[in-house]
Amino acid sequence: MEPIKESLKRVVNVPSFQERYEAMRKSILEHEKIQQFMTANAEAIDAQMIERSLLKLNEYISQSTDCCKCGTTAQCTNYLQGFIPKLLITNGRIDITYERCEQKIVEDERREIASMVSSMHMPKEVLQAAFEDITIAGNRSRLDIGQRVMAFIQEYRETGQLPHKGLYLYGEFGVGKSFILGATANELAKVKVKSVIVYVPEFLRELKAAMADHTLESKVDFVKRAPVLMLDDLGAEAISQWARDEILGAILHYRMSEQLPTFISSNFNYDELEHHLAHSQRGEVETVKARRLMERIKATTTLMRVEGENLRR
Template sequence: MKYDVKQVKQNPLIQKLIKENKITDEIIEDDLTVLNRFLNQFLECKNNGGMDKCEQFTKGKQLDLYFQDYRFYSSLIPCVHYLHDNPNYYQNQNLIFTDTNLDSQFKSIKELILSESKKSEVNSKNIASIAKKAEEGLSKNKGLYLYGNVGVGKTEFFKITANRFLQKGKKVCFIKTLTLTSNAHEEMFSEIRSKKTLNMCKYAEVLFLDDIGEEKPTTWKRDEILFNIIDYRYSHKLLTFFSSNLDLNKLRSKYSAVHDSKQSTEEEKVSAERIVDRIRGLVNEVEMFGKSRR
């Protein structure tokens, strides 16, 4: 079957691409051959189950459409049946590093909200508002600074978020601040000096820095490691997410009280303000509350 521009625009996937990329009818007209091929060959796997349920011509692979450099392109991606049998596919493909098991019992934030609503309407509304804030931030290339008491679910929320980016093909680093500073110290002061961990966090497409403020602050950790990473990511507008038990004002106070420094109290405050200022430029700050889920 041959589709014209009007018919092509009725497809939900193409509608989404048009909205996200502000695609004109003229561009669609120029790429009608590619779009017709896609619409005639596309078969969506919808049923649950493993590869034995797959009806694709190439088992386990489903046709996908994407838009890049003002052109439409089609490619093959894993279908739901392949992912059912290979649940860690996207982690294996796109995860740069993690010191945390990113497997979550929830497939989406909506699923998490639904589960939480059965226990606490207040908490489920809080998570929904955080999710809304996250979406608003993404439209401006901003991450989240998610703070709250121990055990309220900050890391779980970020696990689901990280897996979402992995599924989109983003290169993700998910690391606890304590691991970052410990590994960076070992690498930079070992016999064979290295900046592997520091650079990994600096350049990742998406960085999740878990439990910032948990580490014992020193001048070196704050200025040579954390500021180095955060300032680079701020300057290059790289998507960054932070979780913490401290809000940003308390984090500033903690980073102002570094006892190994030869700087004056005023200079310490300036150093702390520099790092918090960069974090504010990278994120929207939001609180997660509730009782410990542990």
């Protein structure tokens, strides 16, 4: 029986195989990117290194070596989706490392931003909001709010500390208050500040159910300790004494004591919200308790009116 080594020799020496090999080798070594790499590393590369590294060089040129900007890494045709190959010399060989392409970097940044924003019962369009999508023309209030938010972020950049006060945004239905909160959360995420944004009516309903499964304390604790808390649509519904005093009161008292910034949106201004909070679901009027809650809101926010047409129509 013929040794396998001899059989392989005979196969390798077949002219057609040798011709194909030489053609492939020539194609690899004449590739523009390979030529550039060998020129840049001429002192470190010798003929033996090239022969030992042909498979790696072929792997390199068989992929896109620049980001093709396909719009999503899911459509990337490289061996590792979202990564482009780079040549380097290591241990006497030419090898390949893989680096994130531009599209992958963008997608990773988006995921990182999304991970910095926790939400409860907020619609998708709010969580994806961006300031560049807010119409400013002819609307001085939105411009002022945008400048306030940027000043808030700039203070954090300069000092490493969050300002103690957020914003209390009030205005008519559909003028974009919730959208501004979402855009603010996403801007904060860009500077690695975590936010929790909560749709208040649904959150309070959820807490009622949480009493039964013993998760009430953990949910309230998660919200009240947020680096930046955003309460959306406060005052949208009549609330119980328990929700006002034990939940909202406890959350806002903690944040006032710890000097944690809070952003709030409401259809009511300060005075209107105080009147609303004074009236419980049972028809009782408790002005003192409502005033106490409002003191905490005023201590953690700055009042700003959002003007404009109803964008939901």
